[in-house]
Amino acid sequence: TFTGAISDEELIRYYRSASFGVFPSHIEGWGYGASECLDFGIPVIVSTAPSLIEASGGLMPAIDSNDQASWYAAIRRMAEDADWRSSLTERIAKQHRPTPASASWAAIKAGLQASASLRPKS
Structure with missing residues (x-):
């Protein structure tokens, strides 16, 4: 679902209702979304983009953005494996x-x- 612009309150509601986050970015500038997931206590799967590894503190699963099979497996595991x-x-x-x-x-x-x-001073 693409919501368009939302308020901060709506964004907070989305985070609080999420089971997990997914950031399969090829390129990521800052990784705010991934770090916001962690701030809300939400597990997140990130790509191996350096900013996402840094934003998630290396705590979360990281997958090469081009590895579709591994993304599918990780998303399915996150959705189905409550213990993980x-x-x-x-x-x-x-x-x-x-x-x-x-x-x-x-x-x-x-x-x-x-x-x-x-x-240099000129």
């Missing part, structure tokens, strides 16, 4: 630490300041 899904949910609860927005922005600001200080 539960073990991933437990892994999230034990090992995932969400980064508050304020900490993310502070890191971005620090990175930009560091980058600016490396520029």
Whole structure:
């Protein structure tokens, strides 16, 4: 289902009602969706795109985006194997630490300041 633009409240409802997430991206810029799944305690299958591996902290199953057979098998297992899904949910609860927005922005600001200080002065 493609919903188009939705409010933050609707997005939160979607996350809270999801059993798991799937991000088979060939290319992914930031991996926000995958990290948001973890923030809501939702298991997620990601591609091996580096940003998705980083966003999911290496905690979730990762599959090459071109490997259709493995994607099919993993999605089917996630849908049918409640024990596996539960073990991933437990892994999230034990090992995932969400980064508050304020900490993310502070890191971005620090990175930009560091980058600016490396520029040659003219």
